Amino acid sequence: MSGLDGVVARIGAPDDAARQAAAERQARLTKPAGALGRLEDVSVWAAGVQGRCPPHPFARVRVVLLAADHGIAAAGVSAYPAEVTAQMVANFLRGGAAVNVLAHHNAAGVRVVDVGVAVDVPGADASMKVRRGSGRIDVEDALTAAELDAALSVGLRLADDEADAGTDLVIPGDMGIGSTTACAAVVAGLLGVEPEAVVGRGTGVNDEGWRRKVDAVAAAVRRADRLETPLDGLRSLGGADLAAMTGLLVGCAARRTPVLLDGVVSATAALVAAAVAPAATAWWLASHRSTEPAQQAALAHLGLEPLLDLGLRLGEGTGALVALPLVQAAIATLAEMATFDEAGVSDRDG
């Protein structure tokens, strides 16, 4: 047993008094009401999840980067060979990837966890590895019931680790060749939409690759057509990374740790996590709209509107790190701007 049910039951709501105080403070700052647009909403969210007004800048941000392989990669659904997953894990550990560069510039940490890479990467933390590559979802389940449970437990444990370490904002990162195919399958399976509507170009497949991907997702959804719960979808169509991330998202909400979602992998995990734990959604902020239609479908279903729309499709947590300075700007303006009274500026007429 992953203990998920008990964790779900502990999820509370963000602090409504802090949210209200933030909204009221926004109205007194020396700017026209609403002139900072979405940043004002973000500042109110930050006040709520931190339980104080004004909120502090997020000072201990961590990317929890979950790496795993996907058996479906063998179906030719990616522009890159499957060994890139392990190679990129090594790249993360050496600090050469986009996530490392962006985390460094945001003073954020990166914790790389191998939850399902096909091989062992020297130096990588494989202590929470659930299996070596998920099942090939067009012909078999991604995970067994025991593996699903183990992966969810890994995510819950990571959420506890981060909360205990004082992390004040978690960014779920991902790496895994084939993962966007698994995401499309989970989203198609759970939302009941056609594969064509949720399959994207992933790492950049051509038209033939996209067609193979659609066929793989269609076969997977057909095979798994008796999903009784959202967790069945995760087990049958997802993978170790998606399952661990689902646990991470639920666990963070239970520990009152806010989460800045990234791309299609975190949106897919969020879709499952919200189905299991609707109250968790209030702890998440969507950072960017990726080019993957499954991400857009999942965010729309969750009612989450992303901050950025820059055509990002890299994963790793990079889109969330690109958006992080906007969150900090939202907090800084709420916390540090003068009010009309303080500045002796006339408020609006009438």
Add this chain to the structure above:
Amino acid sequence: MSGLDGVVARIGAPDDAARQAAAERQARLTKPAGALGRLEDVSVWAAGVQGRCPPHPFARVRVVLLAADHGIAAAGVSAYPAEVTAQMVANFLRGGAAVNVLAHHNAAGVRVVDVGVAVDVPGADASMKVRRGSGRIDVEDALTAAELDAALSVGLRLADDEADAGTDLVIPGDMGIGSTTACAAVVAGLLGVEPEAVVGRGTGVNDEGWRRKVDAVAAAVRRADRLETPLDGLRSLGGADLAAMTGLLVGCAARRTPVLLDGVVSATAALVAAAVAPAATAWWLASHRSTEPAQQAALAHLGLEPLLDLGLRLGEGTGALVALPLVQAAIATLAEMATFDEAGVSDRDG
């Protein structure tokens, strides 16, 4: 004479070799080609305007904030009384405004220049003041020919000041009750579009205020219907801030200083500056889409696609400061990520 023609003749193009080198380097970094979306384009732009690949993070960023009053404020086109212009200048000098907070967090400087405020603000630099409030454009020209010339000269001088001081990125900031009405008039006059299509809510006018604003713009454009040059539009419908900013944008291009545009005031000045000096456009990046339709019309005409769309409508240079970390992220990923060869990561199949 402002000397504008001579400055226009000195505008060169960004460095094409650096741009090409940046585009080629993007293709070798450990990520799928194009996976950083718009950030990749921004990194190529930065390489071009800096003339080197990889480009450096912008390290000496300055907001040049031009404050001026607009006679049209008397027509009831703003939600705030006209004295707010001077009060906000005082707020800028004390560091209490949004532009101060955001500049501080981006290690950017703010230079506040009174080019046309109706009163003198203690402590403000009024040495380049062109006049006290622009003419009420529904019944008279905003500026005389001599004042237009003086304001353009102020902008050119500020561009030289910044280039001489080593500023490596200029953000044009603005403050002036009534300025969005002047912008709508200039854009409507130059592009020949209906006032209704370019008049926005500015600081947040209600329906009656919006109607007064449309009427004011319509009256202004009708009055000034024999504009022979874009500079005529600036003189007749604009104001001291818009004219000085036009000079600033042209001058920065001549000095090879890149500019991160902000909201409707800088987009309107850019529209005029590009009409006078088409080559200047390559030196500018659009930071955000504001809620002012005149900004959207001007940027579309210039072929500039903004990075952000967050419903910002504050001016002061704030939108550009919110977007600045994205520009820095684009540069950092290009400069610091490992290449496929360095990291031993397999490039895409075929």
